[in-house]
Amino acid sequence: MTTVLEISDIKKNFGGIKAVDGVSFDVQEGEILGLIGPNGCGKSTLFNCILGQLQPSAGEVKVDGKVVTGFRPSDLNRLGVSRTFQLLQVFPKLSVRENLILAGQEHQGNMLSRLLGPSDAGLSKAADQMIEFFKLGHLAGELAGGLSYGQQKLLDAAMAFMGGPRLVLLDEPAGGVNLTMLGDLKARLAEINREKRATFVVIEHNMEFVMSLCSRVVVMAEGKVLAIGTPAEIRANSAVIDAYLGH
Ligand SMILES: Nc1ncnc2c1ncn2[C@@H]1O[C@H](COP(=O)(O)OP(=O)(O)O)[C@@H](O)[C@H]1O
Ligand SMILES: [Mg+2]
Incomplete structure (x- = not known):
């Protein structure tokens, strides 16, 4: 072990x-x-x-x-360690997709790409994978602030996985x-644990x-x-x- x-x-x-x-x-x-x-x-x-x-x-x-x-x-992010907070950390005025990309940049510690704007560095693809994995496809372009609380919690969890953490x-x-969102979240976590050995x-x-x-x-x-x-x-x-x- x-x-x-x-x-x-x-x-x-x-x-x-x-x-x-x-x-x-x-x-x-x-x-x-x-x-x-x-x-x-x-x-x-x-x-x-x-x-x-x-x-x-x-x-x-x-x-x-x-x-x-x-x-x-x-x-710690760079060592592959990531987290979510008890209180939501999503940016309400950014879309679901933009939130994920921003989280990816934070995990990379990529200040330069943040300053220069959305020059990609593979993050679009990673965001799309997270959107698909967390079944947020129908919400990808929506502002995070407009989502239900449960959907925002799911996005918040997805953001923690943008760096491919260990x-x-x-x-x-x-x-x-x-309860429905709870079941979704549990299934997503169990699957990401199984597939990625996270x-x-x-x-x-x-x-x-x-x-x-x-x-x-x-x-x-x-x-x-x-x-x-x-x-x-x-x-x-x-x-x-x-x-x-x-x-
Ligand atoms: N920044 C802080 N300053 C002072 N006291 C704090 C701070 N953060 C937490 N505490 C206190 O530390 C204890 C543990 O809090 P916390 O870790 O939030 O508990 P839990 O997450 O298990 O509910 C509590 O008594 C709380 O009031
Ligand atoms: Mg607590």
């Missing part, structure tokens, strides 16, 4: 708040790892520490065996999305989504890891049931 992501004893304090308090786990190549836990337990902060939006107070992040702690997001961290990709870490509250999509699940509570296991192990874990699955 090849370890794609390894985090060791990550801590992040905000003043007196220990938002992330010594989290360690690894993610194997081709795996879909779920990250669950109650609101405020530190999941998004952990993603921010991994992807360079925040400097961890302590701990180490490795991608493909290389220490990348404190690297900038653009440096590792993608998804922060509540299905949050606020209706590795994912997914934060999500929808248990059915997590348990059916993920090979392993990490449960966090109050900044710490409460349990790690297969969906079946997590469902049967009494500490998890008490703290989170509860009712």
